[in-house]
Amino acid sequence: xxxxxxxxxxxxxxxxxxxxxxxxxxxxxxxxxxxxxxxxxxxxxxxxxxxxxxxxxxxxxxxxxxxxxxxxxxxxxxxxxxxxxxxxxxxxxxxxxxxxxxxxxxxxxxxxxxxxxxxxxxxxxxxxxxxxxxxxxxxxxxxxxxxxxxxxxxxxxxxxxxxxxxxxxxxxxxxxxxxxxxxxxxxxxxxxxxxxxxxxxxxxxxxxxxxxxxxxxxxxxxxxxxxxxxxxxxxxxxxxxxxxxxxxxxxxxxxxxxxxxxxxxxxxxxxxxxxxxxxxxxxxxxxxxxxxxxxxxxxxxxxxxxxxxxxxxxxxxxxxxxxxxxxxxxxxxxxxxxxxxxxxxxxxxxxxxxxxxxxxxxxxxxxxxxxxxxxxxxxxxxxxxxxxxxxxxxxxxxxxxxxxxxxxxxxxxxxxxxxxxxxxxxxxxxxxxxxxxxxxxxxxxxxxxxxxxxxxxxxxxxxxxxxxxxxxxxxxxxxxxxxxxxxxxxxxxxxxxxxxxxxxxxxxxxxxxxxxxxxxxxxxxxxxxxxxxxxxxxxxxxxxxxxxxxxxxxxxxxxxxxxxxxxxxxxxxxxxxxxxxxxxxxxxxxxxxxxxxxxxxxxxxxxxxxxxxxxxxxxxxxxxxxxxxxxxxxxxxxxxxxxxxxxxxxxxxxxxxxxxxxxxxxxxxxxxxxxxxxxxxxxxxxxxxxxxxxxxxxxxxxxxxxxxxxxxxxxxxxxxxxxxxxxxxxxxxxxxxxxxxxxxxxxxxxxxxxxxxxxxxxxxxxxxxxxxxxxxxxxxxxxxxxxxxxxxxxxxxxxxxxxxxxxxxxxxxxxxxxxxxxxxxxxxxxxxxxxxxxxxxxxxxxxxxxxxxxxxxxxxxxxxxxxxxxxxxxxxxxxxxxxxxxxxxxxxxxxxxxxxxxxxxxxxxxxxxxxxxxxxxxxxxxxxxxxxxxxxxxxxxxxxxxxxxxxxxxxxxxxxxxxxxxxxxxxxxxxxxxxxxxxxxxxxx
Numbered sequence: 010x011x012x013x014x015x016x017x018x019x020x021x022x023x024x025x026x027x028x029x030x031x032x033x034x035x036x037x038x039x040x041x042x043x044x045x046x047x048x049x050x051x052x053x054x055x056x057x058x059x060x061x062x063x064x065x066x067x068x069x070x071x072x073x074x075x076x077x078x079x080x081x082x083x084x085x086x087x088x089x090x091x092x093x094x095x096x097x098x099x100x101x102x103x104x105x106x107x108x109x110x111x112x113x114x115x116x117x118x119x120x121x122x123x124x125x126x127x128x129x130x131x132x133x134x135x136x137x138x139x140x141x142x143x144x145x146x147x148x149x150x151x152x153x154x155x156x157x158x159x160x161x162x163x164x165x166x167x168x169x170x171x172x173x174x175x176x177x178x179x180x181x182x183x184x185x186x187x188x189x190x191x192x193x194x195x196x197x198x199x200x201x202x203x204x205x206x207x208x209x210x211x212x213x214x215x216x217x218x219x220x221x222x223x224x225x226x227x228x229x230x231x232x233x234x235x236x237x238x239x240x241x242x243x244x245x246x247x248x249x250x251x252x253x254x255x256x257x258x259x260x261x262x263x264x265x266x267x268x269x270x271x272x273x274x275x276x277x278x279x280x281x282x283x284x285x286x287x288x289x290x291x292x293x294x295x296x297x298x299x300x301x302x303x304x305x306x307x308x309x310x311x312x313x314x315x316x317x318x319x320x321x322x323x324x325x326x327x328x329x330x331x332x333x334x335x336x337x338x339x340x341x342x343x344x345x346x347x348x349x350x351x352x353x354x355x356x357x358x359x360x361x362x363x364x365x366x367x368x369x370x371x372x373x374x375x376x377x378x379x380x381x382x383x384x385x386x387x388x389x390x391x392x393x394x395x396x397x398x399x400x401x402x403x404x405x406x407x408x409x410x411x412x413x414x415x416x417x418x419x420x421x422x423x424x425x426x427x428x429x430x431x432x433x434x435x436x437x438x439x440x441x442x443x444x445x446x447x448x449x450x451x452x453x454x455x456x457x458x459x460x461x462x463x464x465x466x467x468x469x470x471x472x473x474x475x476x477x478x479x480x481x482x483x484x485x486x487x488x489x490x491x492x493x494x495x496x497x498x499x500x501x502x503x504x505x506x507x508x509x510x511x512x513x514x515x516x517x518x519x520x521x522x523x524x525x526x527x528x529x530x531x532x533x534x535x536x537x538x539x540x541x542x543x544x545x546x547x548x549x550x551x552x553x554x555x556x557x558x559x560x561x562x563x564x565x566x567x568x569x570x571x572x573x574x575x576x577x578x579x580x581x582x583x584x585x586x587x588x589x590x591x592x593x594x595x596x597x598x599x600x601x602x603x604x605x606x607x608x609x610x611x612x613x614x615x616x617x618x619x620x621x622x623x624x625x626x627x628x629x630x631x632x633x634x635x636x637x638x639x640x641x642x643x644x645x646x647x648x649x650x651x652x653x654x655x656x657x658x659x660x661x662x663x664x665x666x667x668x669x670x671x672x673x674x675x676x677x678x679x680x681x682x683x684x685x686x687x688x689x690x691x692x693x694x695x696x697x698x699x700x701x702x703x704x705x706x707x708x709x710x711x712x713x714x715x716x717x718x719x720x721x722x723x724x725x726x727x728x729x730x731x732x733x734x735x736x737x738x739x740x741x742x743x744x745x746x747x748x749x750x751x752x753x754x755x756x757x758x759x760x761x762x763x764x765x766x767x768x769x770x771x772x773x774x775x776x777x778x779x780x781x782x783x784x785x786x787x788x789x790x791x792x793x794x795x796x797x798x799x800x801x802x803x804x805x806x807x808x809x810x811x812x813x814x815x816x817x818x819x820x821x822x823x824x825x826x827x828x829x830x831x832x833x834x835x836x837x838x839x840x841x842x843x844x845x846x847x848x849x850x851x852x853x854x855x856x857x858x859x860x861x862x863x864x865x866x867x868x869x870x871x872x873x874x875x876x877x878x879x880x881x882x883x884x885x886x887x888x889x890x891x892x893x894x895x896x897x898x899x900x901x902x903x904x905x906x907x908x909x910x911x912x913x914x915x916x917x918x919x920x921x922x923x924x925x926x927x928x929x930x931x932x933x934x935x936x937x938x939x940x941x942x943x944x945x946x947x948x949x950x951x952x953x954x955x956x957x958x959x960x961x962x963x964x965x966x967x968x969x970x971x972x973x974x975x976x977x978x979x980x981x982x983x984x985x986x987x988x989x990x991x992x993x994x995x996x997x998x
Contacts, residue, residue, distance in 0.1 A: 013045035016054050023061045031069050031253040039065045043078075052092040056085060060100050067107050068215070068254045071290040075111050079104060102137055102176060105130045109147040113154055114293040116346040123151060134176060142171035146178065146186065153193065156355025165190055181207045181217035189224060197228035208241075216255070219248040223258035226265040230369040238265070239375055244728035246278075247765075256285050256294035260301045264363070267305040270372035272312070275305045280320040287322050292343055296360065299340035303364045306333030337364060374698030376717050376729075377736035378706050408436050412446060419453070421583050422625055424663045427457050448472030452485055460495035462488075480522025483513045487533035491540070499541040506534040524578055528588045531571045538564035539595055542602065561599065568595045583623055590619035594632050601639065610639035610648070617655065626659035630668075633659065637675065650679045666703035670696045674713050677720065686723040693717035711740035715754050722757050731761035748785075752778045756794060763801055772801035776814075792821035796834060803841055812841050828866035829881055835859035836888055849896040856889045876932055880939065883928035887943050890921035894950060915950050922947035941967045941984045948991050957995045964988040964995075 013019045022042055029035045039062040046058035059078045066075045086093060086101055093101065112118040112126055131144045145168035152161035169187075177183065184203050191200035206212050207221045222245030229238035246262050249255040259282060266275030279285075285298050306329045309317060315330030327335070344357040411433045418426035430453035437450060448469050455465030466489030473482035487509045494502035513530040516522045542564055571592040579586040597612025613636040617629035633656035640648035653676040660669065673696035681689035693716045700710035714737035721730035734754050741751050755778035762771035779794035799814035819834035839855035863882040870878050897914035922943045929940035948963035967988040971981040 013042070013049070016049060016051055019046055019049065019054055019058065023057065026061070026065070030251060031065075033069070033071065035065050036062075036069055036071055036074070052085075052089065053094060053097070056082065056093060056097050059085075060097060060104075063104055063107070067104075067111075068252075069290070070253050070256065070284070070288040072111055072254075073115060073290045075104075075107060079108055099175065102134065102139065105133065106143055106147055106176075106178070110150060113151060114291055116292055116343070116350045118350070120155070120350055120352065127151060139176045140172045140174040142168060142173060143176040143178065145171055146183070149186070149190070153190070154356070155351040156353045156358075158193075161190070161193075179212065179214045179217075181212035181214045181221070184212065185217060185221050185224065188221065192224070192228055197232055200228055201225060201232075216252075219245060219252070219255060220258050223249065223255075223261035226261055227268070227369075230265070230268060235269075235370055235373055238269075239373060240726065240729055243375065243377070243732040244726075247728050247732055250281070254291075256282075256288070256291065257297045259285065260294070260298040263298075263305060264301040264366075267301065267308050268366060268368050269370045270368060271375060272305060272308050274375060274377065276319055279305070283320065283323055293347075296340055296343040296347070296356075299336045299343070300360045300363045303333055303336040303340055304366060306330070306336060307364070308368070309333075340364070372698075374694050376694045376697050376714060376733045378697075378701065378710060378714065378740065404436070404440065408433070408440060411436050415453075416449070422587055422628070424627060427453055430454070431457070443476070444472045445476040445478070448476055448478075448481070448485075452488075455485075455488070455492070458492075460492055460497075463490075463492040463496070466492060478522075478526075480513065480516055480526030483509050483516070483522070484526045484529035484533070487513075487530040491533045491536050494537045494540045494544075497544070499537065499544050502537045503541060506530070506537050510534050524574065525582075525584055528571060528575050528585060531567070531574060532588055532591065535564065535567040535571055535592065535595060538567050539598065542599075561602065565596065565599050568592050568599070579623075583625065586619065586623035587625055587628065590616045590623065590625075590628065593619060594635075597632070597635070601635075606639050606643055610636050610643065613639065614652070617659075621659060627661070627663035630656045630660040630664055630672075634672070641679075646679055646683060650676065650683075653679060666699045667705060667709065670699035670703060670705070670709050670713060673699065674709070674716065677713075677716055681716070681720055681723075686720045690717055690720035690724060690726075693720055707740040708745055711737050712746055712750070715741060715746070715750055718754065718761075719757050722761055727761040727764040731758060731765065734758040734761065743781075748781055752781050752790065752794075755781075756797075759794075759797060759801065763797075763804070768801045768805035769807070772798050772805060772807070772810075772814075775801055788821055788825060792818055792825060792827070792830070795821060796830060799834070799837065803837070808841050808845055812838055815841070828862060828878065832859045832863045832866075832881055832885060835862065836885060839888075839892060843892055843896060852892055852896065853889075856885070856892055859885050860889065876935070879928055879931060880936065883925045883932075883936070883939055883943070886921045886928065887925035887939070887946065890918040890925065890943075890946060890950075893918035893921065894946075894953075912954060915954050919947055919950045919954070922950065937970060938980045938984070941970050945984065945987050945991065948988075952991070952995060957997070961992060961995050964991045 013022060019042065022045075023039075026035055026038045026042065029038070039058075043055070043058040043062055046054040049055075059082045062078045063075055063082070066072060066078070082101055082104075086098075090098075109123070109126055109130060112123045127144070127147055130147060131141065134141065134144055145164050149161055149164035149168055152158070152164055165187075178186075184207050188200035188203040191197070191203060204221045204225060207218045208225070210218075222241045225241050226238055226245075229235070229241065242262060242265050245258070249258045249262065259278070263275050263278050266272065266278065279302065285295070286302070288295065306319065309315065309319070309329035310333055315328060315333075317329050319327050319329045319332055321327035321332045321335070340360055341357065344360045347356040348354050411429070415426065415429040415433050417423075418429050430450060434450050434454060437446070442450075451465050451472060452469035455462035455469060458465065466485050470482040470485040470489070473479075473485055487506055490502040490506040490509065493505070509530050513522065513527050517524070517527040538560070542560055569592075571588060575585040575588045575592075579589045593612060594616035597609045597616060600606075600612055601609035613632040617632040617636065620626060620629040620632070633652045637649045637652035637656065640646075640652060653672060657669075657672050657676065660672065664672070673692040677689040677692035677696060680692065693713050696713035697710050697717055700706060700708075700713050703709070714733050718730045718734035718737060721727075721733060734757055738751075738754055738758070741754055743751055755774045759771045759774035759778065762768070762774060775794050775798035779791055779798055782788075782791040782794055785791065795814055795818035799811050799818055802808075802811035802814055805811075815834045815838045819831050819838075822828075822831040822834060835855050836859050839852045839859065842852035842855060843849060845851075860882070863878065863885050867875065867878045867882060893914050897911040897918070926940045926943040926947065929936035929943060932939075944963050944967050948960040948967075951957075951960035951963065965988070967984055971984045971988070
C-alpha cells in the first residue's frame with residue numbers, strides 16, 4: 010500500500026477497503042486512509058474519508074467508535090456545508106439513523122441524550138425537506154427497547170403512515186423491523202407474512218435476508234414449521250458466518266440449536282466465534298449472545314453434561330456448568346445497566362425469559378454433521394434394588410412381576426423380550442427358583458449369546474426335562490444345534506438335529522408334547538439346513554461331499570414340513586403364525602438361490618404380509634428389504650419403492666438406527682431416481698440423522714449427507730446444499746466412499762457456490778475435483794471440471810488463472826475429440842483476453858482459431874452431427890462479431906482497444922454477423938432465433954456506420970420472420986421488441 014498522492018487514488022483505496030472482510034483490519038485501514046486524506050488538503054477528501062470510516066465502524070464489532078467521526082462530520086457540515094457534494098450531504102443525513110441506534114445500544118449513553126438526539130434528527134430532517142418516516146422508525150426502536158409498548162405502537166403507526174423518501178431504510182430492512190414488532194405482539198404468522206418478500210429475494214441489502222432469516226427461526230419453530238426453520242438456519246448461517254458485525258443474528262442461530270436438540274451444533278457455532286464472548290464495541294448484541302450461551306449451557310447441564318468441556322472466553326478452559334454461570338451473570342449485569350439507563354426492567358425481563366426457554370423440538374435433524382452431545386435415551390428394564398431393600402417378600406413380588414412380564418413379551422414375540430429376561434436373571438441371583446423358571450432364564454440367556462449359546466441351551470434342556478417338559482427340552486437342544494451351526498459346525502448340527510426331529514415327531518404323535526415345541530424343533534432343523542447352504546455358498550458342494558441339488562431339496566423339504574405342521578393351526582396363535590411367516594421367507598430365500606428372483610420377491614412379500622397380519626410388523630422389515638433388493642434387480646423401481654416404504658412403516662422404532670439410516674438412504678436413491686428430489690432429500694436427511702445416532706457419522710452419515718447435498722442442489726436450494734456438502738466432505742474418503750463420491754461432492758459444491766456468487770470458492774472446489782479426476786482413464790469429467798473451474802475463475806476476476814484453466818480444458822477436449830467444447834473454450838479465452846488491458850489482438854486470434862477448429866470439424870463430420878456443428882460455427886461468428894464491435898468501443902460498456910479505426914472494425918464485425926445469419930439460415934426453423942439475433946446485431950452495426958436505411962431493412966426483416974404464429978415463444982417476442990426498438994431509434998423510420 011503506497012502513499013496516497015491524489016483524490017482519485019484515495020477513492021480507489023477506500024473502494025478496495027470496502028471490499029475487505031469486516032473486522033479490525035478493515036477499520037485500521039480506514040483510519041490510515043483518513044490520515045492520508047488530511048494530507049491532501051482537499052475538504053471533500055476528508056469528508057469522504059470520515060464517511061468511509063463511519064461505515065466500516067458501523068459494519069463491525071467496533072460500533073462504539075462511530076460517534077467521533079460523525080461528530081466531526083457534523084461540525085464540518087455546520088461550518089461549511091458547501092464542502093459537501095450531493096452524495097455526502099445525503100450520506101450525512103442517512104447516518105443520523107445509525108447514531109440514534111448506536112446511542113441506544115450503548116448503556117452508558119443517558120436516555121435523555123438519546124431522546125435529545127432523536128429531536129435533533131427530526132429537526133434536521135425537516136430542514137432538509139425529508140419525510141418523518143425515518144424519524145418515526147427511530148422513535149419506534151427507542152420505545153420498544155425501553156418497553157414503552159404504547160408509544161411503540163403509536164410510533165409504528167406513524168412510521169407506516171409517513172411517505173417513503175430517500176432517507177427511509179430500504180424495503181428489506183423496514184420489513185424486518187415491522188416483522189419483529191409483530192413477533193413482539195405475539196403474531197408470529199403475521200411476521201412471517203411481512204418477511205416473505207425478503208425471504209423470497211424480492212428485497213435485499215447488505216444485511217438482508219441475513220437478519221430476517223435469523224429472526225424467523227423461533228417463530229417458525231413455535232408455529233411447527235420445522236422444515237422451513239431448518240432451511241432458514243442452513244441458508245441464513247452461511248450468510249452471517251463471515252460478517253463480524255452480525256453477532257445478534259449469530260445468537261439467533263445458537264438459540265435455534267439450543268431449542269431443537271442440536272446442542273452439539275450450537276457448540277460448534279460458539280467455537281467459530283470466540284471473540285463474540287468479549288467484544289465490547291456493541292453491548293446490546295453481546296447481551297443477546299451471552300443470553301443464548303447461557304440457554305445452551307443450561308440445556309447441556311439438564312442433559313447431564315454440565316462437566317463437558319465447551320468453547321468459551323479465551324485464556325481458560327470451561328465446562329458447560331461453569332460457562333452457564335458466567336454467561337448468565339454477565340448477561341444480567343449488562344441487562345441491569347440497560348435497565349438502569351432506561352428506568353424500566355424491560356431488558357432484564359426479556360433476557361431472563363430468553364434464558365429460561367424450553368426446547369420447542371426434541372430433535373430436529375439438520376443434515377450437517379455434529380457429534381451428538383448427549384446419549385440417546387435408553388429404556389432400561391426395572392432394577393430389583395429398590396424392592397430388594399424391602400426384604401425377601403418384596404424381592405419375591407418383584408421377581409414374580411418380572412417373570413410375568415418377560416413371559417408375556419416372549420409368548421407374544423414382542424421386542425425387548427430378551428432384555429426383560431435379562432432383568433429376571435439379575436433379580437433372580439441367589440434366589441430359589443423352580444426348575445421351569447431356571448430353564449426359561451437359561452434358554453433366553455443362550456439366545457442372547459448367539460453362536461456361543463450352545464452350552465447354555467443344553468443346560469436349559471436339562472432343566473426343562475427336570476421340570477417335566479420333554480418337548481421343550483428337545484426344542485432347547487435343537488436351538489443349541491442351530492447355535493453350533495452359527496459357530497461354523499454346520500455338518501455336526503445337521504446330524505444332531507436329525508435325531509431330535511425324529512424324537513419330537515414321535516413324542517408329538519404320542520401326544521407327549523404340543524405343536525409349538527414340535528414346530529420349534531422342525532424350524533431349527535430348517536434353519537440349520539438353510540445355514541449350511543449359505544455357509545457353502547449355495548451353489549457349492551452343499552456340505553462336505555454333498556450334492557448341491559440334494560442339499561437344496563433337503564432344505565426345502567424341511568421348510569415345507571414346518572408349514573405343513575403349523576399352517577392350519579396358526580390362526581389365533583402368534584407363535585405359530587410367526588413360524589409360518591418365517592418358513593415362507595425361507596422358501597423365498599431358497600428360490601433366490603436357484604435364481605428365480607420373481608418367485609423369491611413374491612415369497613418375501615407373502616412372508617411380510619403374514620407377519621403384519623399376525624400383529625408382528627417389526628419382523629416384516631427384513632423380508633420387505635429383501636423384496637426391495639430383488640425388485641431393484643428385476644428393474645422394478647415402483648416395487649422397490651413400495652417395499653422400502655413398507656419396511657420403514659413397519660419397522661417404526663424397532664429398527665436399529667443404522668438400519669433406519671440404510672432404509673431411508675435406499676428410499677432416497679429410489680425416489681431421487683424417478684425425479685422426486687424434494688422427497689428424496691427428506692429421506693436423505695433422515696438417513697444422515699440416524700447414521701449419526703448410530704455412531705456412523707464418518708461412514709454411512711457422510712454418504713447420506715453427500716446424497717442430501719445433491720438432492721438439495723437439484724431442488725435449487727443451493728445455500729442449504731452447500732452447508733450440507735461442506736459438512737460431508739471432511740468425512741468423504743476415497744478409501745471408504747470411492748474417489749467418484751469425493752469428486753461428485755466437490756463438483757456439486759462448486760455448482761452451489763457458483764449459484765451463490767462465491768466464484769473464487771467455486772473455482773477452488775472445481776479445481777480440487779479436477780485434480781482427482783485427472784488420473785482417471787476416462788477424461789470427460791476432468792475436462793468438464795477444468796472448464797467449469799475456468800468459468801468460476803473468470804467470474805472471480807482472476808483472468809490469467811481462468812485463461813490457463815480454459816487452455817487446459819481445451820487440450821482435454823481436443824484429446825477427447827469434442828470440437829464443441831474445444832471451440833467454446835477458445836471463445837471464452839477470447840473474451841477473457843478482451844477484458845485484459847491492450848489484448849484485443851490476442852482476443853481476435855483466439856476467436857479466429859475457434860472458427861478454424863469449428864470449420865475443420867464440420868468438414869470431416871458425419872451427417873448426423875453436421876447441423877449441430879453448423880449452429881456452433883454460426884454462434885462463433887456471431888460472438889466474433891460482438892467481440893470486434895466491443896473492441897472498437899461499440900459495446901455498451903465502452904471497452905475498446907483504442908486503435909482509432911472504428912469504422913473498419915465495425916465492417917469486419919458486420920461481415921461476421923452476416924456469415925452467422927447465413928449459417929443459421931441453413932438450419933431452417935431450428936436456426937430462426939439465431940438468425941434473427943444476428944440480423945439485429947448487424948442492424949445496430951449498420952446504424953453505427955451511418956446506414957439507417959439498411960439498419961431499418963434488417964429490423965423489418967426480423968419483424969417479418971418473427972410474425973409467424975408458429976413461433977409465439979418468448980424469444981420471438983423479445984426479437985420483435987428489439988426490432989421495434991431499433992426502428993424507433995433510427996431517423997425517419
